[in-house]
Amino acid sequence: MDRFNQYVEANADRFVxxxxxxxxxxxxxxxxxxxxxxxxxxxxxxxRLGATARLIEVEGGAPVVFGELGDRxxxxxxxxxxxxxxxxxxxxxxxxxxxxxxxxxxxxxxxxADNKGNTMARLQAVEAWLATQGDLPVRLRWVVEGEEEVGxxxxxxxxxxxxxxxxxxxGCLWEAGSRDVAERPMLTCGLKGxxxxxxxxxxxxxDLHSSTATIVPNPAWRLVWALSTLKxxxxxxxxxxYLDHVAPPPSEAVAVAEQIPFDExxxxxxxxxxxxxxxxxxxxxxxxxxxxxxxxxxxLDSGYTGEGSKTVLPSQAMAKVDLRLVPNLLPDLALRxxxxxxxxxxxTDIEIIDRGGEPPARSPVDSKVALAARxxxxxxxxxxxxxxxxxxxxxxxxxxxxxLGIPAVSSGCGYSGSNVHxxxxxxxxxxxxxxxxxxxxxxxxxxx
Amino acid sequence: MDRFNQYVEANADRFVxxxxxxxxxxxxxxxxxxxxxxxxxxxxxxxRLGATARLIEVEGGAPVVFGELGDRxxxxxxxxxxxxxxxxxxxxxxxxxxxxxxxxxxxxxxxxADNKGNTMARLQAVEAWLATQGDLPVRLRWVVEGEEEVGxxxxxxxxxxxxxxxxxxxGCLWEAGSRDVAERPMLTCGLKGxxxxxxxxxxxxxDLHSSTATIVPNPAWRLVWALSTLKxxxxxxxxxxYLDHVAPPPSEAVAVAEQIPFDExxxxxxxxxxxxxxxxxxxxxxxxxxxxxxxxxxxLDSGYTGEGSKTVLPSQAMAKVDLRLVPNLLPDLALRxxxxxxxxxxxTDIEIIDRGGEPPARSPVDSKVALAARxxxxxxxxxxxxxxxxxxxxxxxxxxxxxLGIPAVSSGCGYSGSNVHxxxxxxxxxxxxxxxxxxxxxxxxxxx
Numbered sequence: 001m002d003r004f005n006q007y008v009e010a011n012a013d014r015f016v017x018x019x020x021x022x023x024x025x026x027x028x029x030x031x032x033x034x035x036x037x038x039x040x041x042x043x044x045x046x047x048r049l050g051a052t053a054r055l056i057e058v059e060g061g062a063p064v065v066f067g068e069l070g071d072r073x074x075x076x077x078x079x080x081x082x083x084x085x086x087x088x089x090x091x092x093x094x095x096x097x098x099x100x101x102x103x104x105x106x107x108x109x110x111x112x113a114d115n116k117g118n119t120m121a122r123l124q125a126v127e128a129w130l131a132t133q134g135d136l137p138v139r140l141r142w143v144v145e146g147e148e149e150v151g152x153x154x155x156x157x158x159x160x161x162x163x164x165x166x167x168x169x170x171g172c173l174w175e176a177g178s179r180d181v182a183e184r185p186m187l188t189c190g191l192k193g194x195x196x197x198x199x200x201x202x203x204x205x206x207d208l209h210s211s212t213a214t215i216v217p218n219p220a221w222r223l224v225w226a227l228s229t230l231k232x233x234x235x236x237x238x239x240x241x242y243l244d245h246v247a248p249p250p251s252e253a254v255a256v257a258e259q260i261p262f263d264e265x266x267x268x269x270x271x272x273x274x275x276x277x278x279x280x281x282x283x284x285x286x287x288x289x290x291x292x293x294x295x296x297x298x299x300l301d302s303g304y305t306g307e308g309s310k311t312v313l314p315s316q317a318m319a320k321v322d323l324r325l326v327p328n329l330l331p332d333l334a335l336r337x338x339x340x341x342x343x344x345x346x347x348t349d350i351e352i353i354d355r356g357g358e359p360p361a362r363s364p365v366d367s368k369v370a371l372a373a374r375x376x377x378x379x380x381x382x383x384x385x386x387x388x389x390x391x392x393x394x395x396x397x398x399x400x401x402x403x404l405g406i407p408a409v410s411s412g413c414g415y416s417g418s419n420v421h422x423x424x425x426x427x428x429x430x431x432x433x434x435x436x437x438x439x440x441x442x443x444x445x446x447x448x
Numbered sequence: 449m450d451r452f453n454q455y456v457e458a459n460a461d462r463f464v465x466x467x468x469x470x471x472x473x474x475x476x477x478x479x480x481x482x483x484x485x486x487x488x489x490x491x492x493x494x495x496r497l498g499a500t501a502r503l504i505e506v507e508g509g510a511p512v513v514f515g516e517l518g519d520r521x522x523x524x525x526x527x528x529x530x531x532x533x534x535x536x537x538x539x540x541x542x543x544x545x546x547x548x549x550x551x552x553x554x555x556x557x558x559x560x561a562d563n564k565g566n567t568m569a570r571l572q573a574v575e576a577w578l579a580t581q582g583d584l585p586v587r588l589r590w591v592v593e594g595e596e597e598v599g600x601x602x603x604x605x606x607x608x609x610x611x612x613x614x615x616x617x618x619g620c621l622w623e624a625g626s627r628d629v630a631e632r633p634m635l636t637c638g639l640k641g642x643x644x645x646x647x648x649x650x651x652x653x654x655d656l657h658s659s660t661a662t663i664v665p666n667p668a669w670r671l672v673w674a675l676s677t678l679k680x681x682x683x684x685x686x687x688x689x690y691l692d693h694v695a696p697p698p699s700e701a702v703a704v705a706e707q708i709p710f711d712e713x714x715x716x717x718x719x720x721x722x723x724x725x726x727x728x729x730x731x732x733x734x735x736x737x738x739x740x741x742x743x744x745x746x747x748l749d750s751g752y753t754g755e756g757s758k759t760v761l762p763s764q765a766m767a768k769v770d771l772r773l774v775p776n777l778l779p780d781l782a783l784r785x786x787x788x789x790x791x792x793x794x795x796t797d798i799e800i801i802d803r804g805g806e807p808p809a810r811s812p813v814d815s816k817v818a819l820a821a822r823x824x825x826x827x828x829x830x831x832x833x834x835x836x837x838x839x840x841x842x843x844x845x846x847x848x849x850x851x852l853g854i855p856a857v858s859s860g861c862g863y864s865g866s867n868v869h870x871x872x873x874x875x876x877x878x879x880x881x882x883x884x885x886x887x888x889x890x891x892x893x894x895x896x
Contacts, residue, residue: 206867210742210869211839211842213725213744214740215728216719216725217724224675225681228676272652272653273652273665275665276663276664277666280663285662288663289660294661294662297668297751297765298751298752298758298759298760298762299751299752299760300668300671300748300753301749302747302748303747305747305749305766308598309478309599309646310534310768311644314746317748320751320752320758322759324658324661392659392660393657
């Protein structure tokens with residue numbers, strides 16, 4: 001691969017320039033800004049590789065860029081997204097979010113880490129391969145969506161409508177990844193699922209003077225009582241049946257989790273806490289983080305929340321709750337268990353609003369694509385990657401991979417200071433070129 | 449009193465105009481807005497009556513307007529407050545809170561019912577008396593404070609520092625009152641006490657991605673668990689020892705409470721509820737409302753409370769809680785019981801911020817001023833008033849009355865739809881003029 005690497009080096013400035021052009025184009029899914037324009041840029045870049053590429057329309061959503069290249073060997077699906085998070089709060093950016101700027105070897109712009117850097121690096125790796133190694137030893141199949149940052153709301157229906165195009169891939173390279181705080185490359189093979197709900201309770205038809213609290217029901221109390229039945233002080237989720245559906249992690253997943261470095265003191269310091277929840281520590285904390293579901297109050301709102309005191313009996317109360325899910329705890333199941341749990345305790349007055357869900361995804365840590373990614377990472381980073389059976393976060397991997405029987409692995413050009421979803425999002429250019437080389441080695445290993 | 453009533457009628461437009469001017473002036477104690485300006489307006493109005501009036505400064509607080517008028521007969525203290533509740537939530541007001549508007553014979557503005565309407569009506573009654581009846585048969589002594597809506601935090605020290613000015617009054621007309629749902633005038637002889645606290649919990653040093661909820665403590669959960677130990681789903685307050693300190697009401701208080709009409713269906717309809725808390729009903733609801741303490745969540749705030757979903761692990765959580773107190777449950781005692789209760793259950797991480805307290809107050813139902821008020825009400829409203837041994841609300845009556853041995857009675861221009869402390873606060877103008885007439889009759893009866 002010497003010629004591949006020389007080609008990347010010789011074209012480094014142009015490659016960074018291409019990424020800058022892509023990052024300069026806003027593509028904010030939450031605000032519906034620039035999505036089609038960005039999809040067209042990705043399609044055009046695919047065509048310049050010689051790929052067949054087109055936009056597949058999604059009713060009421062942003063188009064998916066679909067591309068194919070190569071006519072022999074196993075099929076590798078590449079999943080990326082061209083949309084980005086909103087840039088707000090704008091005043092916290094050192095340079096404007098959509099005016100990419102290089103400082104100290106880092107490229108700053110919204111989306112460079114999540115997910116335009118990985119999108120472009122992988123395309124450029126294919127260019128370098130074709131220019132230096134000849135024909136591709138794999139069939140590549142790109143799926144680049146434009147709604148990842150708003151929960152991939154149409155990806156499930158896209159997969160249903162286009163199953164014939166997608167089925168049969170032998171592996172999938174998922175969108176993103178980073179080096180960890182100790183600069184070790186990370187590979188991940190799955191994601192937790194999520195079910196996001198809003199619980200709402202209503203009381204009197206308007207806020208009342210709190211002196212009426214002797215006889216008028218208080219929705220804030222109803223909410224507190226209901227919530228307190230969902231999880232106990234020992235951090236055990238007590239939704240009826242919830243934990244019964246947690247599949248024990250496969251032994252191979254536990255085996256790789258055992259190897260994950262865990263600098264407990266550094267993590268606590270970074271979070272500003274003295275101890276983890278319920279005093280959990282060491283390897284138990286790692287397993288809990290990877291393999292256990294959550295039930296998290298993300299927001300609470302009721303009555304008067306301003307300065308000082310206001311003696312009001314609230315007329316409504318609201319909690320936002322996310323449930324991070326693991327196999328076999330699926331979003332619809334979690335939602336049903338929650339409803340039944342509340343009803344069984346008389347909390348039929350608590351309305352549950354479904355704010356969207358994604359099933360958990362789990363690929364084997366020793367699939368063909370995972371093993372090829374490990375080999376590629378070892379070569380590029382000169383050290384074995386840290387393999388995560390899954391992330392503790394969520395994403396739409398289930399629809400594209402688990403559902404179609406395609407194993408996935410994820411890796412990317414981020415690092416621990418990438419400020420993903422935050423102001424001053426950035427990547428280190430050295431990591432960017434590493435990801436191009438990683439993609440080259442992955443093509444080689446997967447096609448071997 | 450025909451000439452008195454004719455005078456009120458002849459000056460009706462000007463009187464309403466004066467109230468509108470006072471209501472247009474914001475005076476939000478919780479936010480420190482407009483207090484001195486409003487105090488000056490009240491002082492100036494007293495001086496236009498011929499009263500001696502001045503602002504008595506209160507260190508670190510809003511000034512108290514103190515006024516005196518009359519040189520013979522028994523002394524009647526008049527207690528009012530010129531501050532109002534915050535106007536939020538602003539979007540629920542039909543017309544802006546500080547832009548008084550008349551619709552269908554009602555005047556809408558923050559403070560018209562609580563307490564600027566009564567304040568102004570009583571001043572105008574004295575004007576009408578002087579213009580039509582000659583000298584006052586009573587000595588009037590006004591105490592108009594500016595911190596009632598934040599728990600009269602400095603009234604106790606004001607009374608201590610000015611005891612010589614205050615002691616020796618023969619009775620006190622307290623700030624407020626209303627007609628009940630069946631349009632009967634109400635008189636009240638006491639108040640519940642209150643202890644207002646803010647409970648605060650902190651977690652990580654910043655909001656984190658909610659995927660970390662497996663191992664990072666969530667202050668919102670801590671708060672929910674702690675709150676859920678304070679009161680149970682059967683509406684029983686479970687703060688250790690709290691109910692042990694509830695004194696049984698005196699028999700004369702129970703005797704008048706027995707006579708209080710209670711239109712359960714109308715009250716439920718007015719609140720927009722199907723049943724009272726825990727299914728309490730009939731006379732039991734009346735006694736509970738008058739004689740039992742409360743523990744009320746007035747506000748909840750944590751994490752993300754905006755539109756849609758945001759997967760955040762909150763770094764802090766807050767609840768505002770008020771405890772309405774009855775004899776002998778005093779604010780300091782309630783605060784201590786709460787702290788001990790939480791500590792005993794391991795909630796030492798929950799900070800309790802003292803937002804002020806007031807002891808419960810109880811005057812005899814047959815004092816000179818109470819009997820004079822009954823007579824005045826009978827004349828003005830053409831029916832006997834309903835006498836309450838105490839209100840279910842709170843106020844600083846203990847400091848000014850119980851502590852100085854001055855019996856109190858309360859009456860005012862509100863009605864059951866006044867939306868006190870809520871958006872669209874309003875009074876009916878007919879009630880306003882009735883309260884002016886009531887004050888005239890009270891002067892006559894008390895001075896007889």
